[in-house]
Amino acid sequence: MLIVQNPQGELIGIPxxxxxxxxxxxxxxFxxxxxxxxxxxxxxxxxALIVLNPKEAPLFLLNLDQLLQSRSTLPITEPHQSLTGN
Known part of the structure; x- marks a missing residue:
């Protein structure tokens, strides 16, 4: 999980x-x-699209601002419980 902080200071996990x-x-x-x-x-x-080698799959540059703004349109998932059950 990648954890990022939005402009409001909230931590958001990206699976x-x-x-x-x-x-x-x-x-x-680029x-x-x-x-x-x-x-x-x-x-x-x-x-953006990043092509380092035409024989390899391209890389994509994630626009984090767009991702966080569109969060309301993404599917909602239940938070995972920790291994300790908390």
């Missing part, structure tokens, strides 16, 4: 399937998100 990794990316690798990703792929809260 992840795997551990995030940090990568240095040259500015030249490109605008193609319109087809937005219309056909249902991609939301992404501000």
């Amino acid at each position: 992840l399937d795997s551990a995030p990794s940090l990568r240095r990316v040259p500015r030249s690798a 490109a605008p998100l193609p319109p087809t990703y937005l219309t056909e792929g249902g991609v939301r809260c992404v501000s």
Whole structure:
């Protein structure tokens, strides 16, 4: 889970399937998100596409402000209980 803080100071958890990794990316690798990703792929809260190697899957730059603003449109999930039951 990735924990971020919104502009109001609240902590918000974003569930992840795997551990995030940090990568240095040259500015030249950033490109605008193609319109087809937005219309056909249902991609939301992404501000740029990053292609480091054409043979690898692209990376997406997450727009955290958009994600937090659209939180009300995302599905609501029940909070997970800790292992101690608290």
